[in-house]
Amino acid sequence: MKRQLCQATPLLDFEHPSIQALIKHQGWRELPLYEQIGAVYHFVKDDIKFGYNKGDDIKASEVLHDGYGQCNTKSTLLMALLRALEIPCRFHGFTIDKALQKGALPLWAYTLAPQSIIHSWVEVLYQDQWLALEGIILDKHYLNAVIARFGQAQQPFCGYGIATECLSPEALTWQGKNTYIQSKGINQDLGIYDDPDGFYHEHGANLRGIKRWLYQNILRHGINAHVARLRQTKA
Numbered sequence: 001m002k003r004q005l006c007q008a009t010p011l012l013d014f015e016h017p018s019i020q021a022l023i024k025h026q027g028w029r030e031l032p033l034y035e036q037i038g039a040v041y042h043f044v045k046d047d048i049k050f051g052y053n054k055g056d057d058i059k060a061s062e063v064l065h066d067g068y069g070q071c072n073t074k075s076t077l078l079m080a081l082l083r084a085l086e087i088p089c090r091f092h093g094f095t096i097d098k099a100l101q102k103g104a105l106p107l108w109a110y111t112l113a114p115q116s117i118i119h120s121w122v123e124v125l126y127q128d129q130w131l132a133l134e135g136i137i138l139d140k141h142y143l144n145a146v147i148a149r150f151g152q153a154q155q156p157f158c159g160y161g162i163a164t165e166c167l168s169p170e171a172l173t174w175q176g177k178n179t180y181i182q183s184k185g186i187n188q189d190l191g192i193y194d195d196p197d198g199f200y201h202e203h204g205a206n207l208r209g210i211k212r213w214l215y216q217n218i219l220r221h222g223i224n225a226h227v228a229r230l231r232q233t234k235a
Contacts, residue, residue, distance in 0.1 A: 005088040005125070009197045011076050014084035016061035023084055033087070037124060038174035040081045044074050045136040045172070049231075050161065051224045054216040056118060056205040057196070068224070070161075071137045071182065072205075075120045076196050078136055088125040092132065093190035093199045095119060100163035100185035106226045109219060116187060118203065120196070126176060135172035135179025137161065143169060145233035158185065160230070 008014055023029060028039055051068030060080030063073045075091065082089045095116040102110055121134035138146075138161055146160045147167060157167040163185030164171075172179050193199040205212075 002088045004194060005090055006083050006086050008083065009195045011057065011059050011197050012080040012083055012195055013059045013061050014080040018061050018064055019080060019084060022064065028085060034176060036085050037087065037126060040078065040085070041133055041136060041174045044078045044081065046139045048074060048077065049139045050137060050142045051227055052220045054220065055212065057200040072118065072120050074136050075122045078122045078133065079196070082124060090123050091120055091193045091196050091199055092123055093120050093193060093203065094186045095188040095190065096182055096185040097187050100158055100182055101161060103160040104227065105223060109223050118205065119182065119186065132178045132180065134183055135181050137181050140169060142231045145231050149233045
C-alpha cells in the first residue's frame with residue numbers, strides 16, 4: 001500500500017523535468033523526513049501564491065509553472081512533491097459551502113459560483129499517522145493581508161477563502177500535526193482516494209462545458225486580479 005501511495009500518475013507527474021529540477025535545487029532529498037515534509041509544505045503554501053488556475057484537474061507541473069493555485073491544484077502539487085521524495089500521501093475530497101469564498105471572489109464571480117464547491121486536502125503519512133495538510137491554500141502575504149483588513153487573528157473567521165476557528169498564521173505552520181484553513185466550511189465528505197486522478201474521474205471538476213471555457217479564458221483573469229489587489233492590503 002505504501003508503494004502505491006508513492007507512485008506517479010498523469011496528474012502527479014513528479015518525473016517532469018521542472019519538478020525534478022526544483023527538488024534538486026532545494027536540496028530536499030538531503031533533509032530528514034520531518035524537515036522534508038515541512039520544506040515542501042511551506043514551499044507550496046507560500047512560494048505558490050493563492051490564485052485560480054485554468055481548472056482543478058491540471059498536472060502538478062502546470063501548477064508549478066503557473067506559480068499559483070487553490071485548494072485542489074495546490075494539493076496536486078504537494079502530493080507530487082511528497083511522492084517524488086518517496087513520502088506516502090493520499091487525497092481526501094470534499095465539497096465546501098461557497099460562503100467561505102465571499103470576498104476572495106469578486107461579487108459577480110461569487111454570484112455565479114455553485115453553492116457547493118469541490119474541495120480537497122492532502123493527507124501525509126508521518127509517524128504512522130495520517131495528517132491533513134489543508135493549510136497550504138493561502139500564502140502568508142494573502143493571509144496577513146486578510147488579518148490586517150479585519151484584525152481577526154486568533155479568532156474564528158469565515159470568508160476570503162477561509163473557514164476556521166482560529167485565524168492564525170502560527171496554526172498553519174508545519175509542526176508534525178494537522179493544519180486547517182477551510183475545514184469549517186465542509187458540507188460533504190466525498191472520501192479518500194489514492195490520487196486526484198481517481199477523484200476527478202469519479203466526481204469531475206467544479207466547472208464543465210461553456211462555463212469552464214468562460215472561466216478558463218476570461219473570468220479567472222479578473223478573479224486573479226482581485227486576489228492580487230487583496231494581497232496588497234496594508235494594516
